[in-house]
Amino acid sequence: MTTLVCCLDRDSTVTTATGLTPPVVGWEAVRSLVTDVGLDDPEATTVNCLLEALRVTRDLNDSGTDAMVAVVSASPAGTTAPDRAVADQIDELAAEYDLTATVVVTGTTDDERLLPVIESRLQVDGVDRVVVRQARDIESTYYLLKQFLADEELRTTVLVPLGISLLLVPALLLWFSPAVALAGLAALLGGAVLYKGLGIDEYVSRLPEVSRELLYSGQVSLVTYVTAAGLMIVGLVSGGIAVTPLPESLAPIVVAAFLHSSSPWLTGAAVTAATGRLLDRWIADEPLPTAMLSLPAGMLAVGIIARGFTGYLLTVEFTVGSVGLSPIQRLAVFVAGGILVSLLGVKLATALATQPADPVSE
Incomplete structure (x- = not known):
């Protein structure tokens, strides 16, 4: 009495890949099919089905059951119907090997359509459905997640x-x-x-360490930074208050009003922070580069010019003594003042950077 481990191949993958005439019977013949079918199409489900049939046969033989493995496959298209071809192969195997029962191994839903054909000829002791654990797209998505x-x-x-x-x-x-x-x-x-x-997160992560260093080192910049932060907050609040009564439809005017009201405070914050850094380097007797020395003056000049342009956009009249200035005249005064401040800052920075620092006498 022999139990047949039958691997079903309804879509004729085996016959197409190898050219063999089904059924294919025996351990070595089926194991050779694994290589042939796998080389023809490595992604074919039939490869897994063949390997499972070999594994089931080995386990049955190890448990003392006389088992043989075979592959039944539909003939190539154009001959007979797939179901009829498989039925003829089962009849042939049952007559030649005196089969009493079978364990069916399937790899696709289409293969399971042959189960009624098998059951009408042999006793089916079990159906082993081979499911590929991870398809390629699912596997890639899984490992990526x-x-x-x-x-x-x-x-x-x-x-x-x-x-x-x-x-x-x-x-x-x-x-x-x-x-x-x-x-x-x-x-x-x-x-x-x-x-x-x-990269704001990097600055925020370093903020506690920098604050601790400034606090323990007694640097002047700690005070100036806190002052600059206060001036910045006041400037933002002042700009927000200035634009509150304005209609939202006039977006350019709203932006100009915000900058016009907040620019003096924001400029003071920038100049204060830059001056504090300069004082720290001067107290530590470190070299003062020209660019760093001219930075406060440059920021002040930018603030003056920004104030002039926003005032021009808002067409605010400005009076010096008894002399009234038109918006364009007022803009020219602010631009000239900003350029003058910038030039004076560069001149002063160049003079200080080229002169050696005098020791501070106690």
Whole structure:
């Protein structure tokens, strides 16, 4: 009594790849088919089906059951119907080898359509369905997601802003219109992308260390940086207050009014921060480059010119004593003042940079 381990091949992959006439019977013949079919089409499901049939046959023989392996395959297209061809091969095997039962190994849903044909001729003790564990696209996606989730920095950069956005969706839709909610989410995601893209996270991560060094070293720049931060906040608030009564439809005028009101404070913040850095280097008796010495004057000049252009856009009249200046005259005065301040700053920086620093007498 022999149990047949039957590998079904309804789409005639075996006969097309090898040119053999089915059925193919025996361990060595089927194992040779694995190489031939695999070389013809490495991605064919039939390769896995053949290997599974060999494994089942080995396990049955090891357990004391007399088992033989065979592959039944439909004839090439144009001969007989696939089901009829497989039925003839099963009849041939049953008559030649005195078969009593079979274990059917299938690789596709199409192969399982042959099960009624097998059951009508032999007792089917089991059906082994071979399922490829990971298809190529699924496998690539799986490992890509696994690698993505394993990268802590990438996970924090992408998943955290996305999770916060999803959590805010219900609240924004509850309190605001869909347009406002969408704009808020877009602004949040855009800020997260710029935060990472511009490297702001690196500056923020170094901020505690830099602050600790400034605090323990007693540098003047610590005080000037805090002062600059306060001036910047005041400038932003001042600009916001200035544009509050303006209509939103006049976007250029709103921007000009904001810059016109905040530019003196922002300029003072920049000059204060740059001056503090200069004082630190001067106290430490470090060399003072010309570019660093001229930086406060350059920032002051930029602030003056920006104030002049924004005032011109707002067409604000300016009075010096009893002399009234038109907007274009006022702009010319500010531009000339900015250029003069810049030239004086460069001249002073060049003079200080070329002269050796005198020792500070106690």
